Amino acid sequence: MIMPKGQQLLLPVNPAFLVASLVVALALDMLPLGRVVWTPDWVMVLLAFWGIHQPQRVGLGVAFAMGLCLDVSQSALLGQHALVYAGLVFGAQLSSRRLLWFGPLLQALQLLPLFFAAHLVELALRVLAGGGTLPGLEALAAPLLEAAIWPIASWVLLAPQRRPPDQDDNRPL
Secondary structure, X not given: OOOOOOOOOOOOOOHHHHHHHHHHHHHHHHOOOOOOOOOOOXXXXXXXXXXXXXXXXXXXXXXXXXXXXXXXXXXXXOOXXXXXXXXXXXXXXXXHXXXXXXXXXXXXXXXXXXXXXXXXXXXXXXXXXXXXXXXXXXXXXXXXXXXXXXXXHHHHHHHHHOOOOOOOOOOOO
């Protein structure tokens, strides 16, 4: 792939770092904070990120498994989050080649409809299963916060790959 002008070549991602970041996101979503509708879904943000940057490692299977873990944790309809996360990763991987040409701010703007769609599917599944009332306008804040978090998450998650490679005195590069 031809790199966009001015973009730094990244080192390969450490698989342990990738797994640790997903586990931390899962732990953040599992915290018993009295989940309110406007809080961002950390697993959703990280699955979209790794689905774009590492599609060969984080795919539909990982998204489905993490969704099932969250369903069991929150006592939600089994498969609700799994379906939403699998759809989100599919959409992120579908647009990944285009998204990688842009900076994090423009990526966030382009991912905003994907986050809205994921929350809309989650809400529709919850309502169809008879899981309560419709939330108010504060439910629109979650996708907006996830898009706002995207540039920060992108910078943090790509930081270990930006370190300079070991210098070799025998090679001029």
